[in-house]
Amino acid sequence: MVRGGAEYYVERYGATFDRSRAERHRIPVEDDWQIPWGGKGRPERGLEQMGSLGGGNHFIELQRSEQTGTLFVQVHTGSRGFGHGLATNYFELARGEHPELLKDIDLGYFTPESRHYRDYLNAVAAGGNYAILNRLVIFEQVSETFREVFGEELELVYEISHNLVQREWHPEFGDVWVHRKGATRAFPAGHPFLKGTRWEETGHPVLIPGSNKDWSYILRPLAGASRSGFSVNHGAGRRMSRGEATRTLSQREIDDEYREAGIVVNADGHVPLDEAAPCYKASEEVVAAVVGAGLAEVEHRLWPLASLKGVDELKRRKAKRAKQTRQGGKTSEHY
Numbered sequence: 001m002v003r004g005g006a007e008y009y010v011e012r013y014g015a016t017f018d019r020s021r022a023e024r025h026r027i028p029v030e031d032d033w034q035i036p037w038g039g040k041g042r043p044e045r046g047l048e049q050m051g052s053l054g055g056g057n058h059f060i061e062l063q064r065s066e067q068t069g070t071l072f073v074q075v076h077t078g079s080r081g082f083g084h085g086l087a088t089n090y091f092e093l094a095r096g097e098h099p100e101l102l103k104d105i106d107l108g109y110f111t112p113e114s115r116h117y118r119d120y121l122n123a124v125a126a127g128g129n130y131a132i133l134n135r136l137v138i139f140e141q142v143s144e145t146f147r148e149v150f151g152e153e154l155e156l157v158y159e160i161s162h163n164l165v166q167r168e169w170h171p172e173f174g175d176v177w178v179h180r181k182g183a184t185r186a187f188p189a190g191h192p193f194l195k196g197t198r199w200e201e202t203g204h205p206v207l208i209p210g211s212n213k214d215w216s217y218i219l220r221p222l223a224g225a226s227r228s229g230f231s232v233n234h235g236a237g238r239r240m241s242r243g244e245a246t247r248t249l250s251q252r253e254i255d256d257e258y259r260e261a262g263i264v265v266n267a268d269g270h271v272p273l274d275e276a277a278p279c280y281k282a283s284e285e286v287v288a289a290v291v292g293a294g295l296a297e298v299e300h301r302l303w304p305l306a307s308l309k310g311v312d313e314l315k316r317r318k319a320k321r322a323k324q325t326r327q328g329g330k331t332s333e334h335y
Contacts, residue, residue, distance in 0.1 A: 001050065002082070003029045005129035006159070009136045017136070020197045022159040023185055023204065027129050027166075033122035041089040046082020046130060051137040053077050055310045057235070057275060060142065061209070063216060063302035072302055073142055073154060074216060075135050076209060078163070083127035090120050124165050135159060157218075158205040160184055162234040169193065171226055184234040186221035186296060191230070206296055210236045210283030212275065212307040213261065217287050217298055224294030232295050236283040242274035249273045272311050 001008055006025035010017050019025045037044050053060060058077040065072065079086075093116050094108025102108055110117045136159065143154040162184040169192055170176050187194050188203040197204075202220055209216040214236065225232065240248075254276045258265055265271050273279075290296055 001133055002035070002126035002130050005132040006136060008129075009133050013137075013140065015136075015140060018156070020199070021156045022132065023161060024128070024132070024166075025159075026132075027125040027164075029122050029125045029129065030118070033119060033126075035126070036086065036089045036119075036123075039085075039089040040092055041085030041087065043082045043085030043089065045085055046080045049080040049082070050130075050134055051141065052080060052134070053138065053308070053310045054080050058310060059209075059212065060138065060308040061212070061216070061304050062306040063304055066215075066301040066303065068300070070300075071305075072157070072218075072300070073139075073146075074207065074209060074302070075138050075142070077131070077134060077138065079127040079131040080134060082130050086123045086127055090116065090123055121165065128161055128164055131161060132159060158207070160205070160207060168230070170229065178229055178231070180229075180231055182234060182237070183231040186225040186228075186230050186232045188221040188223050188225055188230075190223075205299070206232055208233065208235060208283065208287055208290070211277040211280040212304055212309070213258065213263065213277035214280065214283045214304075215287075216283065216302040216304070218300040218302065219287070219290070219296035220299050221296045222294055225296065228293075228295055232290055233286065236281045236286045238279055239281045240279045242279075245274045245276065245279045249276060249278060254278070267311070272309065275309060 004011065004026060006017050006019070006022055009015055017025070035043065054077055059074075060076075061074050063072045063074060064070070090110075091105050091108050094110060095102050095105050097110070097114060097116070098108070110120050139154070139156060146152055146154050163181055165177060165179050167175060168178045170178075184206060186203075186206050187199070189199075189201050191203070194200045194204065199205075204221070206219045206221055207216070208219060219232070221230070221232070251270055251273060254271045254273060255265065255269070257277075258271050287298065291298060
């Protein structure tokens with residue numbers, strides 16, 4: 001799973017896969033790299049999470065194109081507990097190398113001289129492969145449902161990652177390591193990496209999702225993307241932290257706002273406050289900045305018809321109890 005990516009998907013599930021539909025169908029992992037099982041991160045958690053969405057801002061969304069009326073299904077998820085566990089274990093190793101310098105564990109680093117340098121790059125690749133496979137497995141599950149319910153086939157448009165460190169070519173700097181955090185790749189027409197692919201003359205698709213109550217976008221990169229390291233943001237971006245949302249937003253007001261907009265919220269009927277629309281920037285303004293900077297152009301503007309998110313009920317209940325304690329009141333709630 002962690003070495004094969006889409007190749008494992010084809011081998012294990014007997015699926016057909018057009019490799020040109022993926023940014024990277026497999027990221028090479030060195031044969032002698034050993035997965036750091038156990039530790040504080042416990043990456044083995046991910047072994048039972050393949051084909052699952054997870055919580056946070058991950059989603060499966062049915063969308064309709066304003067331009068063509070075409071229905072799209074967008075899946076946003078990643079490497080689940082496997083990738084999170086790898087990151088945690090390597091953060092601990094980085095802190096061990098520079099205990100006097102690192103005041104924040106999230107600012108850890110490995111220099112090329114570090115014995116963990118190559119191992120960490122392999123871990124990033126392994127996490128990327130897991131994420132690729134996870135999204136494709138979910139795509140297969142959604143496709144099967146579409147066939148059963150609608151009698152229609154879904155066609156994969158593009159599979160693309162974010163939050164990776166990869167070796168790439170840049171016209172000014174040559175071969176470089178590109179660190180993308182909160183960003184996704186954006187290769188325009190004519191980029192050497194696209195030679196011989198279906199995207200050679202158009203550039204590959206770029207996905208910028210909005211909140212579950214806002215537009216999402218499919219764009220095509222332009223030559224100006226070289227100024228941003230051939231990268232664009234991978235979403236509208238938050239304007240309110242999860243903690244701030246839980247502390248300041250009113251559950252009743254948010255639920256009413258969604259209800260008045262004609263949005264039906266299932267499960268317990270409550271919108272997750274930390275994923276509610278006010279937590280995110282307006283996607284139209286964000287995309288306008290991308291277009292205005294000459295990084296990409298809009299191909300499709302997509303409105304959400306149905307959005308599926310995973311919610312950690314334990315965390316949600318704890319947050320609710322904490323808010324009640326601060327407000328000095330109590331309520332009853334059925335799950």
